[in-house]
Amino acid sequence: MKSHSPDPATPAAGAGRARNRRGEGVLLRDEIVAAAERLLEREGTEEALTLRSVAREAGISAPSIYTHFADRDAILDAVLDIAFERLLRLVTQSTEGVSDPVERLLAGCHAYVRFGMQDPARYRVLFGRQRAGRPGAGSPVDMSDLPEVWRRRLDAFMVLVSGVRACVEAGRSASTDPFADASTLWTSLHGAVTMRQFVPGFPLPPLERTVDDLVHRIALIQS
Template sequence: MAFLPQVDICRNILDVTRRLLIEQGTTRLSIRMIAREVGCSVGTIYVYFENKDVLIHALIEEGFDKLVEMQEQTEKAVSDPLQRLSALCRNYIRFAMQNPEYYEIMFMLKPERMARYPAEKYRKARHSLEIIAAALEQCGRRGLMSVAEPYLEAHLIWAFMHGVISLIGVKRIDRRFEQDEITEAAIQRIIEMNLKRK
């Protein structure tokens, strides 16, 4: 034990919590469960996180950081505005699919049900929207789209993606459709929806 440095209990707690969040959701998730899974005592959790909410807020923040960083990189990496837009959409959906637990706490918790709602943290979410709005504007400037209100349009795009992700998450999409089929169709509609009519 002395030679096996306790690497990073804090990290461990966060990762275990993420895993448990998928199966259990926030309410069913319990500190005892986390402790048992991490292999530490309940008290130890409280050494690192003031309470259950703080622990979840930490994960929410982490999620936003990951998402925003990914989108910022795409913004930089893809120069063609139309391709950038679809890359941003594809990324967003992929992020949700691969990190359902992050996605759930980032975008599916009703604020009125969170005891200690950290409004500031959610404001980070805005940045991800602004990146989409910027891509739309760029498309507009290049004459590819005619977007009167890019920020509103970005909300609509976001909503569309969020709807697809959510319905997949609650397993309500008809089994006849593959996940990819649905998500790709959605992305296609999103692009077309804004493309300049000739």
């Protein structure tokens, strides 16, 4: 009986994922990031992300990750970029077509807290990680001093600054420093999200009412 040699185009059993063809490197990189996002969403913590777990989720060998990412933190940075882009898109989409500046500011703030409540794992990665090189308490920082990557990631915050400034220009806010008041508002919104995530069952007021109160008080909204 004539024997048949294996088809060279068919990977042997147990050989793992086939090598990407020329031009498919970007696709593999996207697969790695998507695998990390799925793990983060499923496990709810960034500790679940290891090179081995991401490789297993993506169906590739762990060493092949190094072609695209230097280490686990590089994968997390890619996940961060996507999450910040998603946050910016949600905030900007929520304000489209809203002509009243106060209502526009409220819409953006509500979108922010919805993101935090509906996507808690990604939210914790965005704002819960301890990062090296941050300024000490009380040290003023100019946005231009931040690395370019962080200026881009904070575009959603700049939408908040613009929202407070628009209220001032329309005579609807008594703020004399929209940047500082937007910073305080962001901090307070973050606290509202974090309290509900980490202190479940505490008798806090409804989140929508909390957001409305924070915006009116901190942005010094005038009726």
